Amino acid sequence: MENIYRTPSAHSEVHLGASILVVEDEAAIQELIALNLGQAGHEAVSAMDAQEALQRVRDSLPDLVLIDWMLPGMSGIDLVRRLRTNERTRNVPIIMLTARADEIDKLAGLESGADDYITKPFSIRELNARIKAVLRRRAPQMTEDPVNFKDLTLDPGTHRVSVKGSEISLGPTEFKLLHFFMTHPERVYSRTQILDHVWGDHVFIEERTVDVHIRRLRSALEPSHSDQLLQTVRGAGYRLTALP
Amino acid sequence: MENIYRTPSAHSEVHLGASILVVEDEAAIQELIALNLGQAGHEAVSAMDAQEALQRVRDSLPDLVLIDWMLPGMSGIDLVRRLRTNERTRNVPIIMLTARADEIDKLAGLESGADDYITKPFSIRELNARIKAVLRRRAPQMTEDPVNFKDLTLDPGTHRVSVKGSEISLGPTEFKLLHFFMTHPERVYSRTQILDHVWGDHVFIEERTVDVHIRRLRSALEPSHSDQLLQTVRGAGYRLTALP
DNA sequence: GAGCGCTGTAACATTATCGTCACAAGTTGT
DNA sequence: ACAACTTGTGACGATAATGTTACAGCGCTC
Structure with missing residues (x-):
């Protein structure tokens, strides 16, 4: 299922000048990759171990993370898992680097949440191709354009919402x-659909939780006549509407 | 006859009343799952080994099969493979249960053709969520196209109904x-047929209840000369018609 | 490590809707 | 016209769906 919310810092022209974090303990490979990335027009940031990587990802939300399978301390797969379970870093694209072309490694890397993998030794060309592919795959899904609906304004870029001008x-x-409702107005969505779209597909969350968040959202919109905007359709779900 | 409203209701979720085969040799887990499935509104059928499972799947084509990874005789994975290679059973959704959170198990299970996997011990909630997800993935999409009839308009997407423009x-x-009548106009349906189509097949409801809902619908349509539209055919049932 | 904001869930409160009944009203056949 | 039957109608608990509040956990900041 599509997930509209690739929250991270994503601009429309991500293919060039993307900031990429390289998590790799071998200095030689590290430098090789960094150099190559630089030539390709990206900005390379490096981390030597998983701890540092976590820190940097949280810190600067890179557009892509390259992770070596073998790392001192926390393994690469564990790192992926950590990133995937954190709300803020959940959607950062990840490419795994595996030393052996071992099937299990590849699959385990993917399974744990990586977007792609490359087996060493890899060619520079292949690396670039995959980076481009991953970035492109993610790019169209991010809707960073401001959205308007009635007297509501929401700007994903600045992360601001205003009602009748007041924020x-x-x-x-x-x-x-x-954001989901504003990009899908006038249409009824069931709790399950809302969970899938807003929380993500694979999340196990009580459907009633949606109700609570709807309420919180309503009371936040209170100043406006939000009850009119965000209405509940009994037996079906919720809907954002301009009509009475 | 086509039946739009088979079991599921048009807009809410689809996963009630599914028949689910549980292939598990440990009686305790078997019962636990069956009990839970029953509570969730599904019909649980059980098989203790792969042979029995094959038989039952071919026999009754369940809506979903839960397969334990470890089985006496043929392994769970082999069972999945057998099911997948058989024309008749190829498309039955499968969820694997793996005892250890071992990477290889998971992957092999998915690789072999399961739709999803769960590692034991798993929470009831997680089981339910995955079952729902798999069933939903397979569920036929109900047509959400707006329907028009005379001066009536019904839109499943926005869940709105309007008579002569006014909602x-x-x-x-x-x-x-x-919705049922509008998609099947000019034709008489008995109370039983209406119950089957609108309420769902196996409901135990008084036929006269249909009368009451017909009345409620009529009075909601009152503003228009609905008495003409939704008419009674004595001894036969009801009909939505444009003719006088 | 204390404080803080956010989240998911449970528990309780509040409605909206449902299914059924009893009876009224209408229809049919004789 | 009368009985036998079918359908309309209003009322009424029961129930399921939603609103609301409170709370405990978690990660983050300082």
Whole structure:
């Protein structure tokens, strides 16, 4: 299922000048990759171990992370898992680097949440191709354009929401929820659909949780006549509408 | 006859009343799962080994098969393979249960053709969520196209109904009832048929209940000369018609 | 490590809707 | 016209769906 919310810092021209974090303990390979990335027009940031990587990802939300399978301390796969389970870093694209062309490694890397993998030794050309592919795959899904609906304005870029001109503050989930509704107005969505779109497909969350967030969103929109905008359709779900 | 409203209701979720085969040799887990499935509204059928499972799948084509990784005789993976290579059983959704969170197990299970996997111990909630996800993935999409009839308009997407342009509000059942009639106009349906189509097949409801809902629907459509549209055919049933 | 904001869930409160009944009203056949 | 039957109608608990509140956990900041 499509996930509209690739939250991370994503601009429309991600293919060039992307910031890429390289997590690799061998200095030689590290430098080789960094050099190559630089030539390709990207900005390379490096981390020597998983801890440092976590820090940097949280810090600067790179457009892509290259992770070596073998790392001192926390393994590459564990690192992927950590990144995937954190709300903020969940959607950062990841490419794994595996030393052996071993089937299991590849699959385990993918399974754990990586977007792609490359087996060493790899050619520079192959690396570039895959980076481009991953970035491109992610790019079209990010809707960073400001959205308007009635007297609501939501700007994913600046992460701001305003009602009738005056700005309000929303938590991350309420923000995504509102963004989803504003990009899909006038249409009824079941709790399950909302969970799939806003939270993500593979999440095990009580459907009633949606209700609570709807309420929170409503009360945040309170100043406006939000009850009119975000209405509940009994037996079906919720809907954002301009009509009465 | 086509039946739009088979089991699922048009807009809410689809995963009730599914028949699920549980292939598990440990009686305790077997029962636990069966009990849970029953509570979730599904019909649980069980098989203790792969042979029995094959038989039952071929026999009754369940909506979903839960297969334990470790089975006496033929392994779970082999069972999956057998099911996948058989024309008749090729498309039955499968969820694997793996005892250890071992990477290889998971991957081999998916690789061999399962739709999803769960590692034991798993929470009831997770099981339910995955079952729902798999069933939903397979569920046929109900047509969400707006329907028009005379001066009536019904839009499943926005869940709105309007008579001569002005919107009216209907409860879920009346909504489905009207949708059914609008998609099957000019034809008489008995109370039993209406129950089957709108409520679902195996419901135990008084036929006279249909009358009451017809009345409610009529009075909701009142503003228009609905008495003409939704007419009674004595001794036979009801019909939505444009003719006088 | 204490404080803080956010989240998911449970528990309770509140409605909306449902299914059924009893009876009224209408229809049919004789 | 009368009985036998079918359908309309309004009311009424029961129930399921939603609103609302409170709370405990978690990660993050300082």
